[in-house]
Amino acid sequence: MGHGAAPPPSSAPRTRLDAASAAKVATALQALATPSRLLILARLREGPLAATELAAEVGMEQSACSHQLRLLRTLGLVVGTRSGRQVMYSLYDDHVAELIDQAIYHVEHLHLGISDPPARP
Amino acid sequence: MGHGAAPPPSSAPRTRLDAASAAKVATALQALATPSRLLILARLREGPLAATELAAEVGMEQSACSHQLRLLRTLGLVVGTRSGRQVMYSLYDDHVAELIDQAIYHVEHLHLGISDPPARP
DNA sequence: GGAACAGTTGAACAATGATTCATGTGTTCA
């Protein structure tokens, strides 16, 4: 794998989140904040895949998928290595894999869409 | 706390992520995908806080902060309860708290911004 | 070389979204 990542037990941030770190984290999380990219990442979570196959599996056009892959590459979340004509894509890190897992897990256990009016006495 | 949430040991998704779930997860993650909201959530992670104080601590105008709080409320990530003139805001869940923790942790351990050209032989 | 395949890239477009400004609602206290 190249880059390992030990799973975090229960990581409470000791230091306060500053604006710079917030921007960094927010930027990285934007990669998971869209259905298309999330499907791409979730699929790559199961194993490497070529670009065209990937596009087909997540149900989007090659061009659109390639654009998103470029973004994910630029962010360092995925890597693409040429193999003949095709480019095999895979997740960069175990951190990426775990980030995806944790995000999906926690969000799935959330009560979403419960719009409550802003507090009534 | 009201709503508890046991920490996930190492949750690998057994089932494939469908489009509907992807949309749900993506929507929830958009809440963490902006510096302003992330700062708000990270601050609330440390404990409840009134709206104006919160806005001051994260360095944004009350109006802007209120708009984002409304969004977070609608998503069910935070709750606001009136207490006199002011409205105390806090995270809804332990899931929200853990989601924030895990996101920050993993992203901080990422090698971001390493834009690599799309594979060279 | 040329055709077919695999993927990338750029411009353009529509949609979404975060912030600001101004105003409105609700609450306390004099």
Next chain:
DNA sequence: TGAACACATGAATCATTGTTCAACTGTTCC
């Protein structure tokens, strides 16, 4: 009642962004 405070809300603006269309690079095989 009225002023001051705490917060919410609506419209408008400006910036991002995801997708499509079209063209382009690179690779294999005849």
